[in-house]
Amino acid sequence: MKYYFRILLFLSLLAVVGISLSSFVLAQEDTYRIGDTEVFGKLRRPAVAFDHEAHAEALEDQGCGACHHAPDPKTGKLVYVEDEEAACSECHGRKEDKSIPALREAFHGSCTACHREMIKEKKNFKGPTTCGQCHVPGKKPMRQ
Numbered sequence: 001m002k003y004y005f006r007i008l009l010f011l012s013l014l015a016v017v018g019i020s021l022s023s024f025v026l027a028q029e030d031t032y033r034i035g036d037t038e039v040f041g042k043l044r045r046p047a048v049a050f051d052h053e054a055h056a057e058a059l060e061d062q063g064c065g066a067c068h069h070a071p072d073p074k075t076g077k078l079v080y081v082e083d084e085e086a087a088c089s090e091c092h093g094r095k096e097d098k099s100i101p102a103l104r105e106a107f108h109g110s111c112t113a114c115h116r117e118m119i120k121e122k123k124n125f126k127g128p129t130t131c132g133q134c135h136v137p138g139k140k141p142m143r144q
C-alpha cells in the first residue's frame with residue numbers, strides 16, 4: 001500500500017514539473033526572428049533572434065520607449081506613444097531618408113548600441129555585440 005502511495009506521489013510530482021515546464025515554454029513564445037526580407041530582399045546575414053518578452057521585463061525601468069518611438073507631429077522629436085508601437089520598417093527603409101536612418105542602421109543603432117552601453121555599466125552583462133552572436137546561422141525569419 002505504502003509502495004503504491006509513493007508511486008502516486010512521484011507521478012503527481014512529475015505532473016507538476018511537467019505543467020510548470022510547459023508554462024515556461026509558453027512564456028518564451030513572444031520571440032521574434034527578425035528578417036525583413038521585404039525591405040532587405042535576400043538577407044546577407046541570418047535572421048536575428050529577439051526575445052521581446054525578456055527584453056520588456058529586463059528593461060521595465062526604462063519602459064517600452066527604450067526601443068519604440070515616433071516623431072512628434074509638432075516638434076519632430078522622437079517620443080514614445082503608448083499603444084502605437086509599430087514595426088521598425090514602417091518608418092525605416094532600405095536607404096537612409098533625410099534624417100531617418102536606414103533599417104539596418106536603425107536596428108544596429110538600437111540593439112548593439114544599447115548592449116554596448118550596458119556592458120560599460122555592468123561587466124558581466126550578457127547582451128551580444130558581435131555580428132555572429134546576433135546573426136546566428138540556421139535562424140530563419142519568423143514572427144509571432
Ligand code: HEC
Binds near residue numbers: 044048108111112135
Ligand atoms: C545586437 C544584435 C546585432 C549585432 C551585434 C549585429 N546585428 Fe546586423 N542586424 C541585427 C538586426 C536585428 C537586423 C535586422 C534583421 C533583418 O531584418 O534581417 C540586422 C540587419 C543586418 C543586415 C541587413 C539584413 C541582411 O541580412 O542583409 C546586415 C547586412 C547586417 N545586419 C550585418 C551585420 C554585421 C556585418 C554585423 C557585425 C559588424 C552585425 N550585423 C551585427 C542585429 C545585429
Ligand code: HEC
Binds near residue numbers: 032034059065085
Ligand atoms: C529592447 C527593445 C524593445 C522593448 C523594450 C520593447 N520592444 Fe516592442 N518591439 C521591439 C522590436 C525590435 C520589435 C519588432 C519590430 C520589427 O519587427 O520591426 C517589437 C515589436 C513590438 C510590437 C509589434 C509591432 C508591429 O506592428 O509589428 C508591439 C505591439 C510592441 N513591440 C509593443 C511593445 C510594448 C507595449 C513594450 C513595453 C511593454 C515593448 N514593445 C518593449 C523592441 C522592443
Ligand code: HEC
Binds near residue numbers: 086087105108111
Ligand atoms: C513612426 C515612425 C518610426 C518607427 C515606427 C520607428 N522609428 Fe526609428 N526613427 C524615426 C525617425 C523619424 C527618426 C529620425 C529622428 C531624427 O530626425 O533625428 C528615427 C531614428 C532612429 C534611430 C536613430 C536615432 C536614435 O534614437 O538613436 C534609431 C536607432 C532608430 N530610429 C531605431 C528604431 C527601431 C529599432 C525601431 C523599431 C523598434 C524604430 N526606430 C521605429 C521614426 C520611426
Ligand code: HEC
Binds near residue numbers: 107112115134
Ligand atoms: C535598451 C537596451 C536594449 C536594446 C535596445 C536591446 N537589448 Fe538585447 N538585451 C538587453 C538586456 C538588458 C539584456 C539582458 C542581458 C542579461 O541577461 O544580462 C539583453 C539581452 C539580449 C540577448 C541575450 C539574451 C537573450 O535574450 O537571448 C540577445 C540575443 C539580445 N539581447 C538581442 C537583442 C536584439 C536583436 C535587439 C534589437 C532588436 C536588442 N537585443 C535590443 C538590452 C537591450
